[in-house]
Amino acid sequence: xxxxxxxxxxxxxxxxxxxxxxxxxxxxxxxxxxxxxxxxxxxxxxxxxxxxxxxxxxxxxxxxxxxxxxxxxxxxxxxxxxxxxxxxxxxxxxxxxxxxxxxxxxxxxxxxxxxxxxxxxxxxxxxxxxxxxxxxxxxxxxxxxxxxxxxxxxxxxxxxxxxxxxxxxxxxxxxxxxxxxxxxxxxxxxxxxxxxxxxxxxxxxxxxxxxxxxxxxxxxxxxxxxxxxxxxxxxxxxxxxxxxxxxxxxxxxxxxxxxxxxxxxxxxxxxxxxxxxxxxxxxxxxxxxxxxxxxxxxxxxxxxxxxxxxxxxxxxxxxxxxxxxx
Amino acid sequence: xxxxxxxxxxxxxxxxxxxxxxxxxxxxxxxxxxxxxxxxxxxxxxxxxxxxxxxxxxxxxxxxxxxxxxxxxxxxxxxxxxxxxxxxxxxxxxxxxxxxxxxxxxxxxxxxxxxxxxxxxxxxxxxxxxxxxxxxxxxxxxxxxxxxxxxxxxxxxxxxxxxxxxxxxxxxxxxxxxxxxxxxxxxxxxxxxxxxxxxxxxxxxxxxxxxxxxxxxxxxxxxxxxxxxxxxxxxxxxxxxxxxxxxxxxxxxx
Numbered sequence: 001x002x003x004x005x006x007x008x009x010x011x012x013x014x015x016x017x018x019x020x021x022x023x024x025x026x027x028x029x030x031x032x033x034x035x036x037x038x039x040x041x042x043x044x045x046x047x048x049x050x051x052x053x054x055x056x057x058x059x060x061x062x063x064x065x066x067x068x069x070x071x072x073x074x075x076x077x078x079x080x081x082x083x084x085x086x087x088x089x090x091x092x093x094x095x096x097x098x099x100x101x102x103x104x105x106x107x108x109x110x111x112x113x114x115x116x117x118x119x120x121x122x123x124x125x126x127x128x129x130x131x132x133x134x135x136x137x138x139x140x141x142x143x144x145x146x147x148x149x150x151x152x153x154x155x156x157x158x159x160x161x162x163x164x165x166x167x168x169x170x171x172x173x174x175x176x177x178x179x180x181x182x183x184x185x186x187x188x189x190x191x192x193x194x195x196x197x198x199x200x201x202x203x204x205x206x207x208x209x210x211x212x213x214x215x216x217x218x219x220x221x222x223x224x225x226x227x228x229x230x231x232x233x234x235x236x237x238x239x240x241x242x243x244x245x246x247x248x249x250x251x252x253x254x255x256x257x258x259x260x261x262x263x264x265x266x267x268x269x270x271x272x273x274x275x276x277x278x279x280x281x282x283x284x285x286x287x288x289x290x291x292x293x294x295x296x297x298x299x300x301x302x303x304x305x306x307x308x309x310x311x312x313x314x315x316x317x318x319x320x321x322x323x324x325x326x
Numbered sequence: 327x328x329x330x331x332x333x334x335x336x337x338x339x340x341x342x343x344x345x346x347x348x349x350x351x352x353x354x355x356x357x358x359x360x361x362x363x364x365x366x367x368x369x370x371x372x373x374x375x376x377x378x379x380x381x382x383x384x385x386x387x388x389x390x391x392x393x394x395x396x397x398x399x400x401x402x403x404x405x406x407x408x409x410x411x412x413x414x415x416x417x418x419x420x421x422x423x424x425x426x427x428x429x430x431x432x433x434x435x436x437x438x439x440x441x442x443x444x445x446x447x448x449x450x451x452x453x454x455x456x457x458x459x460x461x462x463x464x465x466x467x468x469x470x471x472x473x474x475x476x477x478x479x480x481x482x483x484x485x486x487x488x489x490x491x492x493x494x495x496x497x498x499x500x501x502x503x504x505x506x507x508x509x510x511x512x513x514x515x516x517x518x519x520x521x522x523x524x525x526x527x528x529x530x531x532x533x534x535x536x537x538x539x540x541x542x543x544x545x546x547x548x549x550x551x552x553x554x555x556x557x558x559x560x561x562x563x564x565x566x567x568x569x570x571x572x573x574x575x576x577x578x579x580x
Contacts, residue, residue, distance in 0.1 A: 005518040006576055009497040016494075027419060047341040054343075057518035064348075065492040071345050074337070075419075075439050173453075180454040183477050188454070241481065258435070258483035265447045265481075 005057055012049050016069060019046055026076050043073040094315035096270035099263055100233065101312065103240055110193060110235030114228070117197015118204075125205035132209075135202035144210050171227060171275055179234040179241075179268045186242015193235045214293075222296040223282040225304030230271045230278070237264035274307065333473050335487055337437035345437060350430040350486040352468045359461075361424030366410065411449040416442055429489045444482040451478030496525050516576070520550060524572050531569055543568035550575060 019042040025031055026039065050066040057063055100107065124131040132141065174196065181188020207216040241257070241264050248256035285291055285299065337345040381387045414422040420432040420440050432440050432448070440448075455464030455476045464476035475485050516524075527546060531539055540562075547558060547568055561567045 004515065005521045006497045009494055013494060013498065044341060047339065047343045050345070051343045060518055060522045061492050062494070062497070064490060065494060067345055067347060068489060068492070070339070070343065071337070071347050071437060071487075074339055074345065074437060075433070078340075078438055176450060176453050180451050181457075183451065183454050183481060254480065254483075257481055261447060261481035261483075262443060265443065265450065268450065269446060 005060065005062065008052070008057070009062055012045075015042055015045055016049075016066075018042060019069060019073060023072050023076055039073070040077065043070070043077060046070050046073060091266075092270065092273075096266060097311050097314040098316070099266045100270070101316075103236055103263070103267065106239045106243070107233055107236035110189070110239055111232045113190060113193040114197045114232055114235065117194040117199075118201035119197075120194075121198035121201025121203075122205040123201075125202045125209065129206070129209055132202060132206045135198060136206055140203060141206070144206055144212060171230075171279060175231060175234045175268065175271065175275060178231060179238045179264070182238025182241035182264070183245070184242075185245050186239050189235050189238030189242060192238075193231075196231065218293045218296060219286050221293070221300040222286045222291075222303075223278050223300065225300050226274060226278045226307050227282065229304065229307060230275055233271055234268050237267040240264045240267075278303070335433070335435070335437060335473065335485060347433075347437070347487040348490070349473050350488045351474050352465060354428050354430050354488060355468065355474075355486060358422070358424040358428040358430055361427050362411075362422050363424075365423055366407075408449060408452075411452075412442070412445045415440055415445040415449075425486075429491070430486045431489060432484050433487055435483050435485060440482075440484055444484050447482035448476075448478035448484055451476075451481055454478070493529075496529050516550060521576055524550065524576050528569060528573060528576075540568070543572065546572055 019039070022031070022035060022039045022042065025035075031039070046066060047070055050063075050070050053060070053063040053066050121135055125135065136144075174192075178189055178192040178196075181192055204213075204216060207213055241261060244256050244260040245253065251259065281299075281303070285296065291299075332351075333349045334346045335349055337347070339345060411422060415432055418426065421430075425431060432445070434440060434444060452464075455461055455467070455478055457463045461476075464478070467476045467480070468474045471480070473485050479485055524546060527542060531543070534542070544562055547553070547561060551558065551561075551571070553561065561571055
């Protein structure tokens with residue numbers, strides 16, 4: 001028999017108050033083992049009370065209150081495991097390179113789109129130099145027509161540190177935007193990749209046309225391989241998200257998105273430290289004539305080879321990794 | 327009662343009870359965002375003034391810094407824009423200061439607290455949600471999805487639930503000492519919905535217009551009092567009699 005609402009509240013309220021107090025202290029992290037047991041017992045009782053309220057007093061404030069209380073206790077008891085430094089280490093040792101290899105096709109497609117953009121931009125400008133007026137921003141054209149690289153100007157005005165930090169934030173923005181716009185059915189990522197490719201290709205072609213090709217190569221050589229790789233990887237992650245939205249497979253679209261979205265984000269987050277590293281190279285080593293061209297080129301090649309060597313090899317060496325994966 | 331139920335997050339717990347939590351709509355979310363924005367803004371203003379107090383020549387100070395320190399500083403400034411959200415959500419149990427003030431919380435779709443990865447995802451995607459300006463894409467997505475989730479929430483598998491402050495005291499508040507007429511034993515028992523109705527009237531009575539207060543009180547007495555006409559007339563005549571009668575009526579339900 002259902003007891004009346006005020007009687008129910010009066011009888012059960014002390015337990016609820018106790019549970020609330022325990023939950024507040026649980027968040028602060030100051031509970032003994034004994035109190036944790038009490039918490040568990042009180043949670044079960046509150047769940048039973050919630051069931052009672054659902055049946056006999058639906059839609060009342062007591063029902064809402066118990067819903068909320070049980071949700072708090074549920075969240076406290078069924079907590080996900082804490083992520084710690086070991087997990088972070090394992091992420092870079094195994095998880096990140098493995099995820100990348102698993103999504104190799106998407107990264108390749110992204111690289112294809114990027115190269116396509118570069119070729120398009122370069123071909124347009126080389127065949128019809130006036131096309132540069134359309135594709136290359138005006139301030140860059142000004143520099144190039146004065147037979148200067150814009151990077152020279154940057155360095156003479158501001159010290160290399162400022163250049164590096166400006167570049168770091170700019171690259172971060174481009175990378176995040178390239179990935180995140182994949183949520184627009186992948187079209188955003190396709191646009192970002194093509195657009196950046198066309199931009200790069202047309203600027204490079206204009207430089208070559210004006211006889212600045214060697215200088216541009218000198219600037220790009222040290223950081224280009226890794227930086228462009230990171231944008232391509234972010235593009236691959238974005239394409240993966242877009243593909244999930246268009247063809248979710250057997251799961252409902254929402255669930256597929258959550259499942260594959262998590263994988264894609266791993267790709268982007270894994271790139272973050274490398275992005276920071278390469279920004280330092282781009283700010284300190286690439287501009288100016290402090291380092292001779294061959295040093296920059298070989299550094300760029302070495303960094304690129306190291307980066308891709310890590311991505312393609314890490315996480316599958318040794319029998320332990322094989323056991324963990326299998 | 328005929329309006330569609332507000333969206334809720336339904337969770338089936340291992341204890342075989344289903345929780346249902348109210349989902350926070352666009353109003354709550356905007357409010358929380360504005361609070362956070364104001365907080366970040368005032369932090370930067372404060373930092374700027376403190377900085378100018380300590381170092382008079384700001385531009386000169388920055389030029390004096392070495393390249394590496396300056397790089398780290400600018401990257402750090404950029405990070406605070408983005409890391410603020412994730413750090414707060416992870417450390418404060420799914421809330422930022424703004425969300426805590428408004429009383430909303432980020433949870434996973436199964437009701438458990440957010441982890442680092444989910445929080446990072448939903449905050450990375452702020453870029454898309456804020457596209458092209460003032461969070462247009464995010465707002466559209468919130469308005470169109472059933473559980474009011476923006477694109478970042480969809481990808482991370484999270485949503486925002488509302489926390490209400492519910493006062494249980496109204497059920498157990500002591501009856502006023504001057505009970506005019508204890509209800510006769512013949513009255514029917516009240517359903518929980520009726521108890522709720524009377525209690526919400528009692529809770530709001532002090533703020534009602536006097537005329538509305540007496541009119542509503544009289545109708546409730548008429549409906550749930552179980553009194554004859556003469557008793558009712560004496561009760562209505564007594565000042566404050568209606569409310570103490572109703573309170574006693576609810577208390578008698580124990």
